[in-house]
Amino acid sequence: MKKEDLPQDPGALDKFTREVCYVKNEDGKYETALSKGWDVKKQALDSAWEEVNERVEDARKAVASGEKSPVYYFMELRLMDLPVLSGYTGIFPFFIKRHFKPSVFKGLSERKLEKYARAFDITVDELKNFKG
Numbered sequence: 547m548k549k550e551d552l553p554q555d556p557g558a559l560d561k562f563t564r565e566v567c568y569v570k571n572e573d574g575k576y577e578t579a580l581s582k583g584w585d586v587k588k589q590a591l592d593s594a595w596e597e598v599n600e601r602v603e604d605a606r607k608a609v610a611s612g613e614k615s616p617v618y619y620f621m622e623l624r625l626m627d628l629p630v631l632s633g634y635t636g637i638f639p640f641f642i643k644r645h646f647k648p649s650v651f652k653g654l655s656e657r658k659l660e661k662y663a664r665a666f667d668i669t670v671d672e673l674k675n676f677k678g
Contacts (some may be wrong), residue, residue, distance in 0.1 A: 547567070549569040549571055550570075555588065564582060566579075645662075
């Protein structure tokens with residue numbers, strides 16, 4: 547892409563950062579230039595965030611209806627999956643999946659709840675009392 551064709555569309559992070567891109571200068575050599583954003587990229591990112599927000603909302607509803615425990619909601623909210631949460635807590639993914647069940651969650655020890663709370667950057671009370 548030529549330097550003069552570099553998109554400068556305002557993006558989601560327009561006020562915080564700029565993107566470094568490689569462009570061809572007038573001599574045909576590559577150099578770096580800053581871009582505010584690109585509308586196509588902004589649309590793709592917005593679409594991805596919509597999907598994330600839908601997943602978080604679905605998780606909240608699952609907790610509110612008693613289908614899932616707060617562990618499931620906060621895992622989605624913090625953009626984690628089972629292997630990542632397992633890495634933060636030291637709890638095997640198999641057990642984390644079990645802890646998604648409200649009946650199993652109610653019986654968790656204070657120590658396990660503390661591990662989850664630390665991983666989610668919340669208090670144990672917030673975790674235990676989240677109702678969706």
